[in-house]
Amino acid sequence: MELGRNTKQKQLILEVIKKEKNHPTISDLYEEVLKIDPSIGQATVYRNVNKLLDEGKIKRIITDSGIRYDCDCNNHYHLECSKCGRIMDIYDDKYMKLTRRMEEEYSVKIDDCTVLFKGICDKCLKYEK
Ligand SMILES: [Zn+2]
Numbered sequence: 001m002e003l004g005r006n007t008k009q010k011q012l013i014l015e016v017i018k019k020e021k022n023h024p025t026i027s028d029l030y031e032e033v034l035k036i037d038p039s040i041g042q043a044t045v046y047r048n049v050n051k052l053l054d055e056g057k058i059k060r061i062i063t064d065s066g067i068r069y070d071c072d073c074n075n076h077y078h079l080e081c082s083k084c085g086r087i088m089d090i091y092d093d094k095y096m097k098l099t100r101r102m103e104e105e106y107s108v109k110i111d112d113c114t115v116l117f118k119g120i121c122d123k124c125l126k127y128e129k
């Protein structure tokens with residue numbers, strides 16, 4: 001029984017991360033989880049987030065506004081907007097070529113890469129005009 005509940009809680013937290021488009025922080029997550037299941041405590045949210053990280057189901061991104069979580073584990077970049085604080089996803093297939101080249105050049109194997117650009121997002125730029 002206990003195992004069933006744990007699995008359900010983990011599933012729920014993963015669902016919330018997927019639903020939250022803007023790379024939620026742990027407190028964003030907790031707030032959303034509470035709306036669905038008020039019986040889940042903060043420690044449970046932390047524990048399950050760490051489990052999901054260990055299992056490779058989510059990724060951690062470190063931004064100026066704190067640690068955020070991303071359910072998209074494909075390699076991609078982020079842009080942190082200095083106006084609205086949005087963390088925008090940026091996909092660029094040159095990334096793969098770049099890592100291949102670096103692997104050859106330095107005789108290493110690259111598993112992951114964290115790039116955080118800082119600037120102004122497309123929406124804020126549009127408003128400025
Ligand atoms: Zn913005």
Ligand SMILES: [Zn+2]
Pocket residue numbers: 023070072076077078088089
């Ligand atoms: Zn992302």
